[in-house]
Amino acid sequence: MELIVFVLASAMVLSGAIGVVLFRNPVHAALGLVLTLFGVAVHFVSMEAHFLAAVQVIVYAGAIVVLFLFVIMLLGVDRAEDLTIEPLKLQRPVAIVLGAGVTVLVAGAVVRGADTLGRETNASAPGDSNIRALARSLYSDHVLAFELTSVLLIVAVAGTVVLTRRLKKSEG
């Protein structure tokens, strides 16, 4: 059963990711991104990271993708990008070779290093204590980092407002 879920969610993740890369229309790419993020959320559920799965769906698949779609519609760049125009002749083949190389190297390293993970333990925490454990870690061990993220979010919001506002007289 878990294997079936894994295979289906992996198919969602990989097909969505390939869609992001290959779709010419940015709106379709954003929808591929939704598919990928949802597949990752399914993986989180099957690994008993329930809180992160909920955050993944709400923040990533909800807020961030809506932000992407909003910017695409706002800028009116939702026409198809012509992928045949090629300013740098060698860029695409070299990029594909490099990407395949990175993939093969990382996957090969992971497979070869599988023994170093040690023996499989089935001592996974029960499901409903996940949020409690995460909150305890977040509010005790990492409370300074947690407070700093609030500063980061304020700075990001204020910076974006300053970046995108139009000045009245001089050109913005």
Next chain:
Amino acid sequence: MEPTTTSYLVLAALLFGIGATGLMIRRNPLVMFMCIELMLNAVNLTFVALATRFSDIDGQTAVFFVMVVAAAEVVVGLGIIISIMRRRPGATVDDLAELKG
């Protein structure tokens, strides 16, 4: 039969590779941003897989922070893209050489 931790890590490697390839192939800055999100999600997947593997919640805390920083990064990046596109409509990343002397 259950999927092993290694299978999750291989999936994350594939996702990271697709994101990196897309980042190098595409020239639309919005799509490049989406490819960066793909790579961040691949890393999140490895964090959660290993946190589950070692029964250590700190990996999930790291994923939480990655999500917060990714959200802030998307907000700032899209603001920059909006202000660029407003000045030069239809610009791809190859056209952004305004600082070139």
